[in-house]
Amino acid sequence: ETGVTQTPRHLVMGMTNKKSLKCEQHLGHNAMYWYKQSAKKPLELMFVYSLEERVENNSVPSRFSPECPNSSHLFLHLHTLQPEDSALYLCASSQGGSSYGYTFGSGTRLTVV
Amino acid sequence: GNSVTQMEGPVTLSEEAFLTINCTYTATGYPSLFWYVQYPGEGLQLLLKATKADDKGSNKGFEATYRKETTSFHLEKGSVQVSDSAVYFCALSDGEAGTALIFGKGTTLSVSS
Numbered sequence: 001e002t003g004v005t006q007t008p009r010h011l012v013m014g015m016t017n018k019k020s021l022k023c024e025q026h027l028g029h030n031a032m033y034w035y036k037q038s039a040k041k042p043l044e045l046m047f048v049y050s051l052e053e054r055v056e057n058n059s060v061p062s063r064f065s066p067e068c069p070n071s072s073h074l075f076l077h078l079h080t081l082q083p084e085d086s087a088l089y090l091c092a093s094s095q096g097g098s099s100y101g102y103t104f105g106s107g108t109r110l111t112v113v
Numbered sequence: 114g115n116s117v118t119q120m121e122g123p124v125t126l127s128e129e130a131f132l133t134i135n136c137t138y139t140a141t142g143y144p145s146l147f148w149y150v151q152y153p154g155e156g157l158q159l160l161l162k163a164t165k166a167d168d169k170g171s172n173k174g175f176e177a178t179y180r181k182e183t184t185s186f187h188l189e190k191g192s193v194q195v196s197d198s199a200v201y202f203c204a205l206s207d208g209e210a211g212t213a214l215i216f217g218k219g220t221t222l223s224v225s226s
Contacts, residue, residue, distance in 0.1 A: 006156075033213055042218045043202070056213065090156050099145040099164065099206045102214060104156035 006105035023074040023091030032074040037088040115140045119203045119217035134188040136203035144205040146186040151200045
């Protein structure tokens with residue numbers, strides 16, 4: 001148990017489906033992050049939330065829509081995805097700035113068919 | 114801008130061999146530096162960190178020293194085990210609230226018995 005829980009662990013979805021990834025932390029952290037990890041590519045930062053407000057959006061396609069309803073929960077809503085969106089999606093949290101490091105969840109392995 | 118460069122590998126070693134994974138960084142100011150480890154099928158785990166020059170981070174037999182003069186944070190272990198096989202990521206933080214960690218591309222380590 002890392003303190004950051006991601007569900008589901010695995011997800012297979014068609015290109016016309018709508019699904020959501022969930023991330024939950026009970027560490028008292030006030031910043032949360034979504035990363036995409038594809039095979040043979042560097043970690044890609046997608047979204048940053050600090051104090052429940054989005055502070056960074058790295059030119060992510062609109063088919064990915066984040067939501068942070070409170071400091072403990074973070075969602076990534078998915079719709080009309082492409083096969084190239086298949087990847088491991090990682091959630092992380094931190095306290096204040098990132099100088100203390102992150103705590104990562106185990107990730108959701110997404111396959112788009 | 115800030116960046117991290119690490120040797121990409123793969124690094125292949127026999128059990129009990131000495132390990133070095135090089136990491137250098139570019140940053141303004143005085144960043145915090147981290148090593149994360151990712152075991153197969155899992156998220157990233159913080160391995161060790163250092164927050165100021167000449168600090169040495171250590172954990173599970175791994176060590177890294179924050180060298181400001183050479184802008185380096187090389188990861189070392191005196192005797193690797195098969196269970197150390199994983200992907201290792203070097204990362205930095207400039208400490209600003211709401212900013213994300215900057216990761217290197219990751220180095221795959223494979224240890225055989």
